[in-house]
Amino acid sequence: MSARLSVDVAIIGGGLVGSSAALALRGMGFSVALLDKGFCGAQASGVNYGGVRRQGRPVEQLPLSQRAHAVWPRLKALIGIDGEFLRSGHLKLARNEADMASLEAYAETVAEQGLDLELIGHNGLRERFGWIGDGVVGASFCAGDGHANPRLVSTGFAAAARRAGVEVLENTAVAGVTRNGEGFALEAAGNLALRARFVINSAGAWAGPFAAGFGEPVPLSRIYPSMVVTEPMEPVMTVNIGMEGGGIYARQVERGNVVVGGERALPLADADFSRPRGDGAIAIMNNAAALFPGLRHAQAIRFWSGTEGAMPDRNPVIGPSGTTPGLIHAFGFTGAGFQIAPGVGEVLAELVRDGETQTPIAAFSIDRFRDVARTDAGSGAGQNQEPQNAGELRP
Incomplete structure (x- = not known):
């Protein structure tokens, strides 16, 4: 038939x-x-x-990103659920002075795009986000960004x-x-x-x-991003986290689970599919524990990966x-x-x-x-x- x-x-x-x-x-x-x-x-x-961020995008994407930015708060009316969307803010960390200079240059470049980026030095970062560990010299904060459940x-x-x-x-x-x-x-x-x-x-x-x-x-x-999620925990982080130049990214959902990424999975024989690497998952967890002391004793309960066109x-x-x-x-x-x-x-x-x-x-x-x-x-x-x-x- x-x-x-x-x-x-x-x-x-x-x-x-x-x-x-x-x-x-x-x-x-x-x-x-x-x-x-x-x-x-x-x-x-x-x-x-699940990051819902405008910060860090190529400048040519920002008009489109701003258009989407207006849709996210309307999810419930549009599709019947809010998708656990939370406008937490997106904090992009600088590990050294070169990274901080890059964040400063980006903020200047996009100053007229409506992102309202706030540059935060080392002392300000410690005062406002004390749950972040050592080894960070500053950050750029986009208060209107956030995260959701994909x-x-x-x-x-x-x-x-x-x-x-x-x-x-x-x-x-x-x-x-x-x-x-x-x-x-x-x-x-x-x-x-x-x-x-x-x-x-x-x-x-x-x-x-x-x-x-x-x-x-x-x-x-094709790329194969790989993620780790922890058990539900008491509040550890209050914002969606990224790193200038790439590396670890993390967010905590309202149930308490922390989602962390930053490594690649391995494609299988059928390149449509992949699986997380054991060493990659360990690297994600170790990097997260070093950056966020509150995660040092967290139990990882799930790993996954996906296939993305690049x-x-x-x-x-x-x-x-x-x-x-x-x-x-x-x-x-x-x-x-x-x-x-x-x-x-x-x-x-x-x-x-x-x-x-x-x-x-x-x-x-x-x-x-x-x-x-x-x-x-x-x-x-x-x-x-x-x-x-x-x-x-x-x-």
């Missing part, structure tokens, strides 16, 4: 970007099918660290999209997409034949073949295809897509409805990799290479 479905928009990939776009499009009156090869929100969107938020958007009337098709891998007249023909698992006027490629680490199929190969690689310049691909009308890309968030995803979803919906958006996205055009991708293809560059100069790869 085969099934046929016709919609205005087909979205490949049910992560937070795809599901938020589906919800926004339904709000505009479009018929939408959201397809995922597994379960919506089960990949990077649902297993990331497992709740990612599935919450997909559930809200389903309630709004989106055809949510899980365990439905897309086998092929072709341009067909005024729209697209998609072949998917279960002998599903789907027609759509628009296609959004938000397939995360699996988005590369769909782009290449329309003559737009990109140097998309681009070499740390910026995602967002925007219309350069080769195919009606095709829109949104992938390659390099471990930093959680906060901006709701804003990206709104932008994608506007691109479908209006053909444009007022939020600046030119820096994310897929055309910027046109020559690079061809060079990489000729040299046999692999899908599992780490992005260069990726900095602090985290949500």
Whole structure:
């Protein structure tokens, strides 16, 4: 038996970007099918660290990040749950004077972007955040940033999209997409034949073949961030923590568990999957205990990792295809897509409805990799290479 479905928009990939776009499009009156090869929100969107931060992002991402910043406080009204979103503030630590100088330079660069960063010296840090250990010379604080539960938020958007009337098709891998007249023909698992006027490629680490199929190969690689969570504890930290230049990041949830990351997992034989490294998990715990004395006797109760698509310049691909009308890309968030995803979803919906958006996205055009991708293809560059100069790869 085969099934046929016709919609205005087909979205490949049910992560937070795809599901938020589906919800926004339904709000505009479009018929939408959201397809995922597994379960919506089960990949990077649902297993990331959960940081909801603007601080530290490349400057070109900040208009989009600010747009998403306005969505997070409205989660309950938008998807029916608050996703444990907490505007705790984000404190980025400097381990030495060079790191502090970098934080100062960034604060000056983004001074007009509305982040309201506060630079804090060593003495001020000790007075206000005495639970941080030695070896830190200062920090930059963004009071409006925070954190949330990715497992709740990612599935919450997909559930809200389903309630709004989106055809949510899980365990439905897309086998092929072709341009067909005024729209697209998609072949998917279960002998599903789907027609759509628009296609959004938000397939995360699996988005590369769909782009290449329309003559737009990109140097998309895979990274495998790894996290540790502790037992519930008395309050240890009051803010979401990051480190200038990369390294450990940590947050404590209202139940008392502390989530800590900063290492990479190992890909398995099937590169779609990974597992935490034993030495990596130990390194995360030792680094956390050294930086936060209150964690020295904490018991780690769970470890996990996930698969994320990464681009070499740390910026995602967002925007219309350069080769195919009606095709829109949104992938390659390099471990930093959680906060901006709701804003990206709104932008994608506007691109479908209006053909444009007022939020600046030119820096994310897929055309910027046109020559690079061809060079990489000729040299046999692999899908599992780490992005260069990726900095602090985290949500």
